[in-house]
Amino acid sequence: MSNVGGIGTNGTNNSSSSNSASSASSSSNSSSSAISASVQSEYNTFLTILTTELQNQDPTSPLDTNQFTSQLVQFSSLEQNLQTNSLLQQLVTNSTQGAVSSALGYLGHTVKATGNSFTLDGTSSDKPTLSYSLAGKANTAVLDVLNSNGQTVREIAVSTDAGSHSMTFDGQDSSGSQLPAGTYTFKVQAVDAHGTAIAATTYETGAVTGIDTSNGVVNLHIGSLTVPASNVVQVVS
Structure with a gap:
């Protein structure tokens, strides 16, 4: 949880308010980044395995077409999940920052x-x-x-x-x-x-x-x- 300090009723400091809004949203960003890093790690692992499999397949007995197609579908699905997670992270971040900016108007009132x-x-x-x-x-x-x-x-x-x-x-x-x-x-x-x-x-x-x-x-x-x-x-x- 991140805190934003109070601002007196006689006025506000624009620089302080901006820094406060950034600090207040850091908790949400941290949580979303952890999820994104986890999905990215799985994505990289899958890509490494698939590439290694292609490099080491037996030329006289290539990888079964159906099996390879299935792996490509899984790869595509994982890539889409990664992109979706990234977009959701952006939405959550933007939403939280907007709510924080709006709440800053209550300070001192x-x-x-x-x-x-x-x-x-x-x-x-x-x-x-x-x-x-x-x-x-x-x-x-x-x-x-x-x-x-x-x-x-x-x-x-x-x-x-x-x-x-x-x-x-x-x-x-x-x-x-x-x-x-x-x-x-x-x-x-x-x-x-x-x-x-x-x-x-x-x-x-x-x-x-x-x-x-x-x-x-x-x-x-x-x-x-x-x-x-x-x-x-x-x-x-």
């Missing part, structure tokens, strides 16, 4: 992405934004904050209107005590007047400080969180 995690630094001044949307009007809606063990540490009654909502979380548990530093998750449970569940989508919000690529997926760093760039639904600022 605050984004909203589908997800349900947030972090606290353990101080009263840390007040993360928790966002969600409801598919329809609800009768009751509750936002649950869970710790790393999956235990609910806070329940908050939230807006029941359909659509998008955001709230500032004060970082306190149900007894009013400051929660310790760490990563937390949240979920929204909403029901209508008949007790039928209303679909709720949660979002992670924060400033993008860096990007990386892993297995062809471009990820954004939002604080200590890692979010796929494809999850972004809005650039807040």
